[in-house]
Amino acid sequence: MNSPTSLARTPVPPYYAVIFTSLRNAGDHGYAAMSDRMVELGSGYAGFLGIDSAREADGKGITVSYWRDEASILAWKRDAEHQKAQRGGRESWYAAYEVRIAKVERAYGKM
Amino acid sequence: MNSPTSLARTPVPPYYAVIFTSLRNAGDHGYAAMSDRMVELGSGYAGFLGIDSAREADGKGITVSYWRDEASILAWKRDAEHQKAQRGGRESWYAAYEVRIAKVERAYGKM
Secondary structure, eight states, X not given: OOOTTSOOOOOSSOEEEEEEEEEEOSSOTTHHHHHHHHHHHHTTSTTEEEEEEEEOTTSEXXXXXXXXXXXXXXXXXXXXXXXXXXXXXXXXXXXXXXXXXXXXXXXXXXX | OOXXXXXXXXXXXXXXXXXXXXXXXXXXXXXXXXXXXXXXXXTTSTTEEEEEEEEOTTSXXXXXXXXXXXXXXXXXXXXXXXXXXXXXXXXXXXEEEEEEEEEEEEEEEXX
16 A cells, blocks of 8 residues: 555556545544455455555544456455445444445546 | 545446646745635635545645536636646645546545
C-alpha cells in the first residue's frame, strides 16, 4: 500500500472505485488493528489497484479503494475475515456508513 | 452542505462522483477560505447532490462530491471563480492531486 503521505497511483481508466464514507463511534475497540489488517489483506487480492484514506479528528472518514473490475470487488467483499470485519463495522465501530461502487471513467492530476 | 459530523445523503444510483485526492503543501495561504467558498459556490450549482470531505493531519485529503450527471460536473468545472481556485491548487496549495470522475452504479449503508 501507499504510505500515509502519498496518493494512490492507478492505471488509465476505466477501473472501479469503492467509496467508503463513515462516522466512527468513540473508542478504539480493536478498530485500528482491524483497519490495518483489512488494508493488508485486501491489497493482496487479485485486481486490487490502490487505496486512499483520510479521517478527520471528529470521526468522519473516507476510504477509496481502486479495483480492476467488479468481480475483484465481489471476491474481496466475500472474504471470510473481511465479512467478520464488516459485521463489526455494522454492529459497533460505525455510527453510520455508506458504500458506493463506481466506475472511474476519466482521471487527471498532478503527481 | 452537510455538517462535519454527518455523511452526504444521495439518491438511488446511478449518479456521478468526483473523487478528489490531494496532498497539501504546508501553510494556509488562503486555502481554508477558498475551500469553504468552493463548497458554498459548488453546492449552488444545478445537479449538485452532496459532498463528503476528510483530511488527515499529515496533509492527505479526500473530497468526494456527488452530481446528477456529467453535464453538471462540467458546468461546475468551468465556473470562473472555481477555475481561479483550480489554478491556485495546481500552482501552490497542492503538492499532488488526482481527480477521478466516476459513475456510481450501486450503493448501500447504514445511516
